[in-house]
Amino acid sequence: MKHLKPVLLIVILSSNIFFTGCSPFVDNNEIEEIAPVTFWSINPGAGGKLEISTLGPPLVKEHKRLLSLKVDLLKQGGKDFNLKYYRELKSGQLRMVLINEELAKKGIMPIINTLLTDPDISQRLYLVIVKGNFDEYIKNQVKSQPNLDYFLYRMLRHYEKKKQGEMSIINLHQFKKLLYSPFSDPILPVFKAQQTNFIYHGTAIFKDDYLKGIAHGVDDQIFQLVNNDYYLKFLPIPKYSVVLGNIRSKVHKKMNENDSKLSIRIDVNGRIEEYRGAKDIQNSIELEKFNKEIETYLEKQTLDLFKNLQQLQADPFKIGTLTLGPISKPMSEKEWLKHWKTLKVNVDYNIKIHPLTSVHE
């Protein structure tokens, strides 16, 4: 009886450790003996294989080189990298997975599931779609920019934070939520890899795990305004020779009673940052007219974007959730997508522009 209490305590403590997923068999993770990998670039290889690349060593001030492998499975790549390199490459610091556009079109579910089930890999992992050859870009840049991978990570981290209003940065956890939730489809940022440049291109639109299209240019800006950040630092509209700045939006989405018409009202507040047109924006009547023109332009663009999404049968704006009610029977996802394709959409912009200069009556 005397020893019952300490024995019970030890049993409870050890059960806590072992049954909560803490393995008693620990890996050798001494940081000087391993090489933590910060990114994987995955491309489609010949014969249905995957081509997986990373930079090694990723962190130490040694001459860096691109390590590439042709594998059947993602994890096989992780294992085979070790055979090519004197330090064990570990995936615990994996921060970015760059997936080639062509591969994404074929579906990325197996890749996402592999990443999700690996306990070493954090869900704070940025997923990026790459247009072009990323490996080529790395090879060209690694000599002039040895810490390229690190700076790329810092860039994604910077724009991930709210109110940066420039890019659709999505991590693995967010992607998982969008992928596995009903009435929603995931999005990812798209970067264009050229010989010496890596440029943000737009937002990749997925239908389930298949890449269906890319919203770029004004479409991508509207995407940021309607769905992602509800904020844009700058919105250049070259057609009207104007740049709007510090734009904040409020989006009101409403479905009519029989779910046949979607009305979207977007209240936008911003200011004119630059204007090179012929209108006299110091005149209030002219400014009002100009305001209307921009509203009409943005309404048309937004409507086009929605029409595209309807055609792609993708619903990244989670419009389907508007059909849900507390007592009505929810539609199945299949039914909704059928419905979504034919849904009438009405977009109404309400823009308030501050001209930054005095306006005459």
Added chain:
Amino acid sequence: MFWKQSDRDKSESHRDKRAVNLQNLKEMLSNMEDAEIIERETNNSEKIIFIYIRTLINQERLNEAIVVPLIQSSYASVCDCITNSKVSILSTLKEAETQLLFGSVLVFNQKQNVWCSVPLKNTTGRSIETSETETILYGAKDSFSEQIETNITLIRRRLPKTELKVEKFTIGTYSETTVMLMYIDGLTNPEFVKIARNELTNINFDLFFDSSQIAAFMEDHHHSIFPQFLQTDRPDVCAYSLVMGKITMLIDNTPFALVAPITFFHLLQSPEDYINRWPVASFLRGLRYISFIISITLIPFYVALTTHHYEMIPLQILYVLVESRSKLPFTPFWEAFLMLIILEIIKEASLRMPTKSSQTLGVIGGIVIGQAAVEAGFASKVLIVLVGISTIAAFLCPNYLLTKANTLIQFIFLIFSSFMGIIGIALGMIGILAHLNGLTSLKQPYFAPVSPFYGRDWLDLFIRGPLIWMKRRPEHLRTLQKWRYRSRR
């Protein structure tokens, strides 16, 4: 062993019963060079014998207060002639021995056949100085010295009340150390006084030369690394503790008093907390708690992260760590262990070395620990920084004994972290918390007011609340007077 003890006890009791006479005293004082037996004749031609131990008495006062008045007097009684305030008549040899050894002069009047003792204790010792172990910027600067009477004076001046009781105990079969148990009657929980009395009476050991030894005998948990008595040389701390309902023990020949019952949190409180403005004091107290945690976990965390959890390190820091550790021959555990051992050697040496050599130690320590260790490839730059931070953080703790305990906890956590990483540190923390929860000080819970929970006492726990709000005495001390102020009625 048993028969030897009982034999000694017998001889002691035999001495107790023997009558005091010159023959027995001479026998007792044989081979004691500093014992003096002087015979003088008075003006009345009476023979007077003075017996004393030269090194224990004030010899100037001997002439002024005893020898001259006695020789020149015409009084009938010896006691009447002596100008000293306290004269007592002796009957047994044991009494005579005790008085002699406590600095009294034995005076024998042959005609009257009376032995009396006159206390003339030599009070040579340090004067009242500033505390070196518990330094503060503002507040009283005086501290206890080795003289127990002076120490009592310093407390009495702060608490001029007859309710402040002082009980005397003599412990140590050879050292005969005087211990003064102080408490405020009608305020302090009588249970504490009773426990302290019992503990002091039951102490059976030969020699005590510091209060920590007495604390070791009175402690409820002898093997714990945490001190269960607060050792302080500040009279203001003692006075404050007494008023809060604690007991204080002053020990002769040591400047450190013992205060009990204490909690773990008392060890992280400083007298300056009650002098600073309350938001500042609360901030500083919070800083002390954080520093305590940093001092025990920072290096173990470094080892845990670099050995097991590389994935938890922010990428920017990982970059620096890999760079820093890439050419080291030791694993993170051995690197940290060696550095901490070297640091402890330097810390211990700095305490023992003469003051003039300390500059050399500083230079050697700085160069060896700092630059040379990194350049020679024994330690990484990051670890040097962390060792520096954790060492300085440990010194924020106002209690020196806790600072020393920190070091040991740090080593234990280091071993745990090298085997099990952060889980090891968490287990160590659980162990420390469980241990603290089980400790008692004078049979009172050591982790109060957190466990058991006393909500009101939290006002002076992790923060130091405004004094005007602290109108009640701590609940966990269960004092007889709960309020700190008197009703105006």
